[in-house]
Amino acid sequence: MLPFTARGDYTSFLSLAVGLGAVCGILASLTLTGLIAPAALPAIVAPIGASSVLVFAIPASPLAKPYAVIMGNVLSAAIGVLVSIAIPHQMLAAGLAVGLAIMVMTATRSLHPPGGAAALTAVLLHPSSAGPTAALLFPLVPVGLNSLILVCVGIAFHRLSGRSYPHHAMPPSPTTETATELRREDILAALHKTGEAFDIELEDLERLLTPAEEHRNGRGAIRIAPN
Known part of the structure; x- marks a missing residue:
């Protein structure tokens, strides 16, 4: 608690x-x-x-x-x-x-x-x-x-x-690119497809999605126990 x-x-x-x-x-x-x-x-x-x-x-x-x-x-x-x-x-x-x-x-x-x-x-x-x-x-x-x-x-x-204002988005942490990694053009395409306006900067969205992808990849990793 x-x-x-x-x-x-x-x-x-x-x-x-x-x-x-x-x-x-x-x-x-x-x-x-x-x-x-x-x-x-x-x-x-x-x-x-x-x-x-x-x-x-x-x-x-x-x-x-x-x-x-x-x-x-x-x-x-x-x-x-x-x-x-x-x-x-x-x-x-x-x-x-x-x-x-x-x-x-x-x-x-x-x-x-x-x-x-x-x-x-x-x-x-x-x-x-x-x-x-x-x-x-x-x-x-x-x-x-x-x-x-x-x-x-x-x-x-x-x-x-200690807070940022005017807000400056931090660049997403560099990661090893994989075939399934989201790129900026993927995010832009998704935003264009939805046709909606969201109250978040593109850089902040990238910064949020990067650790989310890392968490997903870690959860989905298959561990094979040695014989």
């Missing part, structure tokens, strides 16, 4: 540390942006809470990369502002803004789920109602600045905790 208990204690400690990191990220974003943001705009937006989950809890996710966090939120917020100005009907504008945000994030390789919320927030807040300056600033302050501060706190937190 000791290994299970030790693992449970470690998991609890890690959860606590991640939670504290998120607290620091949100407080820093709120405080520093509040010093700069004009009175007509909020000091922080709700999508940053969702971004903090990705940055602190699953930093290895491609969706949590600094580029994705910052660009995904900023581009989506800008789209939300433009759509809210162009389309007075809020319900229609909300759906269109989120859809366009997903398309743009995908095209720019900055897919970040909270970006959809940033686009929706821009439509609901309708910052242009506070004047053209507020509309122009909203994607940058608070959204962009919130995102930048959160990423900076995330980098510092993970460096102190």
Whole structure:
């Protein structure tokens, strides 16, 4: 029972540390942006809470990369502002803004789920109602600045905790190639065949499959006892 208990204690400690990191990220974003943001705009937006989950809890996710966090939120917020100005009907504008945000994030390789919320927030807040300056600033302050501060706190937190962020995949360990060994082209072919998008880098997938293959080969090895 000791290994299970030790693992449970470690998991609890890690959860606590991640939670504290998120607290620091949100407080820093709120405080520093509040010093700069004009009175007509909020000091922080709700999508940053969702971004903090990705940055602190699953930093290895491609969706949590600094580029994705910052660009995904900023581009989506800008789209939300433009759509809210162009389309007075809020319900229609909300759906269109989120859809366009997903398309743009995908095209720019900055897919970040909270970006959809940033686009929706821009439509609901309708910052242009506070004047053209507020509309122009909203994607940058608070959204962009919130995102930048959160990423900076995330980098510092993970460096102190010994985790990798921004995440850099380690190359798979070299192994003796066999006729049945999976290669990168095999993985790419499988991904193309499924037509699905998975929340994992190709390098991380290779790194995971290599020891899995080694374990399979060891399990399937036939040992012949000497006569």
